[in-house]
Amino acid sequence: MPELPEVETTRRGIERAARGQLIQELRIYDHRLRWPVDAGMPAQVAGQRIVEVQRRAKYLLLRLERGTLILHLGMSGSLRVLPTPAARLKHDQFDLLLDTGSALRFNDPRRFGSLHYTLEDPGQHKLLRSLAPEPLEPKFDADYLHKITRSRRAAIKQVLMNGRLVTGVGNIYASEALFRARISPRRGARRLTHADCRRLVRSVRAALSAAIRAGGTTLRDYVGTDGNPGYFRQRLYIYERAGKPCRVCGTVVRRIRQGQRSTYYCPVCQV
Ligand SMILES: [Zn+2]
Numbered sequence: 001m002p003e004l005p006e007v008e009t010t011r012r013g014i015e016r017a018a019r020g021q022l023i024q025e026l027r028i029y030d031h032r033l034r035w036p037v038d039a040g041m042p043a044q045v046a047g048q049r050i051v052e053v054q055r056r057a058k059y060l061l062l063r064l065e066r067g068t069l070i071l072h073l074g075m076s077g078s079l080r081v082l083p084t085p086a087a088r089l090k091h092d093q094f095d096l097l098l099d100t101g102s103a104l105r106f107n108d109p110r111r112f113g114s115l116h117y118t119l120e121d122p123g124q125h126k127l128l129r130s131l132a133p134e135p136l137e138p139k140f141d142a143d144y145l146h147k148i149t150r151s152r153r154a155a156i157k158q159v160l161m162n163g164r165l166v167t168g169v170g171n172i173y174a175s176e177a178l179f180r181a182r183i184s185p186r187r188g189a190r191r192l193t194h195a196d197c198r199r200l201v202r203s204v205r206a207a208l209s210a211a212i213r214a215g216g217t218t219l220r221d222y223v224g225t226d227g228n229p230g231y232f233r234q235r236l237y238i239y240e241r242a243g244k245p246c247r248v249c250g251t252v253v254r255r256i257r258q259g260q261r262s263t264y265y266c267p268v269c270q271v
Contacts, residue, residue: 002073004135004168005211007058010079014060014104015053017081022049022099023064030093034074034114037094041117045069050098056123057131057167062096067119070127074112079104132167135204140166142198149189149197156192157185158259160204169204171261172239176207179238184270185263186256238264 002010026042048064055061060079062069071079077093082103088095089107094115096104106113118125133139148165149156159165160174169177178185180203183196192200237247242255246266256263 001075001170002058002077003170003172003211004058005173005208007060007073008055008212009215010073011053011055011060013081014079017102018050018053018062018096018098018104020049020051021102023047023096024099025097026094027097028094029088030111032111033093033108034072034112035116037115038117041115044117045096056128057134059128061122063122067117068122070114070116070118070122070125071106072114072127074108074110074114076110077106077108077113079106081105132163132165134167135169135201135208140201140204142194142201145197145201146192146194149192152189154189155186155258156183156189156200157263159189160200161259161261169208171263172236173204173207173211175239175264176237177204179265179270180207182269182271184267185258185265187271238266240264 023045026045028037028042031037031039044067045064048066050062050064052063053060054063058072060071060073062071073079082095082105084101085097085103086105091107091109093106093108093111093113095106098104106115114127116125116127122128133144145166149159152159154162157174157178160169160177161171175185177200181196181200183192183200238253240262241247241253242262242264244253245251246253246269249266249268251266251268253264253266256265
C-alpha cells in the first residue's frame with residue numbers, strides 16, 4: 001500500500017511533468033473505483049490548466065484553474081507520467097491527456113483508489129475536512145502527542161497508526177520511528193513521558209523524511225512516476241528484519257502481531 005512518502009514522491013514526479021499544462025481530455029476507462037467516478041467530470045476539467053499539484057495526507061490534489069481533482073491511490077494505485085500516448089493496459093483506470101502529448105495514467109488493480117472533482121475549497125471536501133494532523137506539519141508536536149496519548153490504553157504503535165489521531169503513519173514507518181526513538185511498540189501509549197513524545201515526534205519525521213528523500217520504499221509493484229520501478233528500497237533499520245541482528249546492538253530482531261499487522265522491534269534497544 002502506498003504510504004505517505006510514496007504519495008509525496010508521486011506528487012513531486014507528477015508536478016514536474018504536469019504543472020502549467022493544459023488538460024486536453026480526461027479519458028475514463030473504468031468508472032468503478034472505490035466510489036463511482038462522476039460521469040460529468042471529463043467535461044468539467046477539459047481545457048483547464050493544471051496550476052499546482054499538492055498533497056493532503058495521502059490525497060493528491062491537482063489544482064486546476066477553476067476547481068481541484070482529488071485523487072487517492074488506494075491500496076494498489078499508481079499515477080505515472082507517460083511521455084507519449086500508449087495503449088491502455090490491464091487495470092489502467094483513467095488517463096489525463098495533456099496538450100503536450102504526454103499523459104498522467106492511473107493504474108489500480110484493486111480499484112480502492114478514488115477520483116473526485118470539486119469547485120469548492122478542497123480542504124472542506126468531505127474526504128479531507130476531518131483529517132487528523134499530518135506528521136510533517138508543526139501541529140503534530142510533542143505536546144499534541146502527549147495530550148492524545150493520556151487516555152489511551154492501546155500500545156503506542158496502534159496509536160501512531162490511528163488515522164483519527166495522526167494521518168499518514170503506516171505500518172513500515174511506525175516500526176521505523178519507534179526503533180529510532182528506542183521505544184517499544186508494545187508500550188502503553190499513556191505511559192509515554194513528554195520526553196518520549198518529543199523523541200518519537202522527531203523520529204516519525206526523520207523516518208518519513210528519509211523515505212521521501214530516497215524516493216519512497218515499497219513491498220511490491222508500485223510503478224514510479226517516470227515509469228521505472230518506483231521505490232528503490234532505502235535502508236530500513238528494523239522493518240522486515242525478523243531473525244536478523246539489530247543494526248545497533250546485534251540482538252535478534254523480533255516480530256510480533258499487533259492489530260493484524262506485523263511489528264518488528266529490538267527487545268534490547270526499545271523499552
Ligand atoms: Zn538493538
